[in-house]
Amino acid sequence: MAETFGGYKRISDDPHDLRAGIARQDEDIRAEVARLGGNADDIVWYPENDTSAFKKKRVQVSDPLGNEYDAWRVIRPVWHKALHDLRTKKVTTLVVWDLDRLARDPRDLEDAIEAVAHYGVRIVSATASTIDLATENGQMQARMMVLMANKSSADTARRVKRWHESVAKSGRPVGGRRPFGFALDRETHEPREAALVRRAAQDLIDGVSLHEIARRWQNDGVPTVLGGPWRHTSVRQILRNPRLAGWRTYKGEVLKDEAGAPLRGTWEPILDPDTFTRVQAVLAPSGNGPIARRGARQELLSGVARCGRCNGKMYVMKTRSGRFNYTCRGRTDMPHVVSIVGPGLDDVITAAVLRRLQNADLESPTLEFDGDAELQDVQARITELMGEFSAGRLSGTVVFPQVEKLEAERNRLSAEKDRFLKATAGPQVRKMSRSEWDALDLPRRRAIVERNLTAVMVRPATGGKGGAFDMERIEPVWR
Numbered sequence: 001m002a003e004t005f006g007g008y009k010r011i012s013d014d015p016h017d018l019r020a021g022i023a024r025q026d027e028d029i030r031a032e033v034a035r036l037g038g039n040a041d042d043i044v045w046y047p048e049n050d051t052s053a054f055k056k057k058r059v060q061v062s063d064p065l066g067n068e069y070d071a072w073r074v075i076r077p078v079w080h081k082a083l084h085d086l087r088t089k090k091v092t093t094l095v096v097w098d099l100d101r102l103a104r105d106p107r108d109l110e111d112a113i114e115a116v117a118h119y120g121v122r123i124v125s126a127t128a129s130t131i132d133l134a135t136e137n138g139q140m141q142a143r144m145m146v147l148m149a150n151k152s153s154a155d156t157a158r159r160v161k162r163w164h165e166s167v168a169k170s171g172r173p174v175g176g177r178r179p180f181g182f183a184l185d186r187e188t189h190e191p192r193e194a195a196l197v198r199r200a201a202q203d204l205i206d207g208v209s210l211h212e213i214a215r216r217w218q219n220d221g222v223p224t225v226l227g228g229p230w231r232h233t234s235v236r237q238i239l240r241n242p243r244l245a246g247w248r249t250y251k252g253e254v255l256k257d258e259a260g261a262p263l264r265g266t267w268e269p270i271l272d273p274d275t276f277t278r279v280q281a282v283l284a285p286s287g288n289g290p291i292a293r294r295g296a297r298q299e300l301l302s303g304v305a306r307c308g309r310c311n312g313k314m315y316v317m318k319t320r321s322g323r324f325n326y327t328c329r330g331r332t333d334m335p336h337v338v339s340i341v342g343p344g345l346d347d348v349i350t351a352a353v354l355r356r357l358q359n360a361d362l363e364s365p366t367l368e369f370d371g372d373a374e375l376q377d378v379q380a381r382i383t384e385l386m387g388e389f390s391a392g393r394l395s396g397t398v399v400f401p402q403v404e405k406l407e408a409e410r411n412r413l414s415a416e417k418d419r420f421l422k423a424t425a426g427p428q429v430r431k432m433s434r435s436e437w438d439a440l441d442l443p444r445r446r447a448i449v450e451r452n453l454t455a456v457m458v459r460p461a462t463g464g465k466g467g468a469f470d471m472e473r474i475e476p477v478w479r
């Protein structure tokens with residue numbers, strides 16, 4: 001049987017449509033037909049106007065049992081005609097300009113795969129001819145590309161943007177009330193509140209608790225948006241909102257653009273993204289961050305002081321004199337008591353920490369992630385490639401493998417940055433006088449200690465003096 005070739009091309013009357021022109025499609029399809037040994041002048045053309053490619057219409061269909069029902073389908077008459085001609089062998093090879101543009105609706109692709117699999121015909125892409133719908137691998141590749149084309153469709157991005165604009169224009173509040181830090185227009189800052197948010201973010205990073213921040217705001221008479229009292233949960237809610245970093249959210253999720261970067265809002269951010277990420281690291285519920293565990297009484301070295309016999313954490317035990325010891329009572333299989341005078345140990349360690357801060361060259365600790373430029377570069381390349389793809393200037397076969405590689409690179413860098421930000425989500429180490437230290441609250445002091453020391457090992461007392469204080473017993477383990 002003689003081979004007959006069909007050419008399926010998309011035409012558009014949208015003047016803003018940047019997809020390759022008809023001439024280019026014609027040229028590519030003719031070249032492919034010639035490559036396959038056909039005569040380019042004998043091509044049966046299927047030109048389809050695709051301006052309504054997204055609209056679904058209600059049609060009557062029947063299931064394999066013969067039951068009729070209403071279904072909603074994208075009706076593309078020319079495409080259905082082409083498929084019909086394939087099934088009836090009017091054409092035996094259909095060349096489409098680009099496979100991922102062929103079928104916006106996965107249903108259309110499945111129809112194409114079925115025709116190839118069961119009617120002994122070919123569907124070939126002029127720009128992605130390596131994808132062979134007759135093989136399982138090729139089918140999988142095509143499905144991936146259609147899914148990606150749907151996901152990254154420029155129209156989707158435009159629709160999201162338009163929705164946000166219409167929301168902003170209508171003044172309809174998203175999520176109800178004015179976010180703390182922002183004016184009623186939700187765009188400009190409420191300067192006093194914005195300053196409080198920035199201060200709170202830094203305090204939190206420095207080890208101040210949410211409770212303490214809420215207490216300060218309450219004492220300072222800072223009004224809440226709804227007029228109620230401040231609670232640590234309301235402070236937390238404020239500091240967890242990605243809007244602070246200028247990122248758009250929808251139902252609590254940060255919206256991403258088609259290249260996976262956070263979508264920026266039209267408002268001015270209150271926090272830079274790095275500070276925001278550090279705050280999230282501190283607030284993360286499972287974090288072993290500088291936030292003190294709640295419950296047990298906390299002193300400066302709670303959780304840091306370690307028993308020199310069993311390496312267990314030493315707990316704060318009140319003494320009869322009203323002071324306290326750090327104490328380990330051992331375990332059932334290894335009973336012992338190791339104890340040391342609390343205030344004495346605190347003093348010695350405080351002096352050692354301050355000395356260390358004095359001596360270390362820590363004037364300008366680096367807080368910049370050194371992969372930032374690379375990360376931005378990778379992101380820009382993904383955006384560029386996806387733009388080329390959306391506009392039809394590059395095909396999915398060219399774009400997909402590159403974007404996949406770049407995404408892996410971006411994910412690696414992001415994870416690295418995340419680790420860096422978490423590791424630096426603590427009080428900044430700097431030279432500090434004893435009086436500055438004394439002015440700090442306990443959480444902040446603890447945070448500085450934890451930032452400098454992994455542990456303070458406390459050996460058992462010798463000579464039966466119980467919790468006696470003896471420098472020989474102490475060994476700080478510095479970070």
Ligand SMILES: [Zn+2]
Nearest residue numbers: 307310328330
């Ligand atoms: Zn112990």
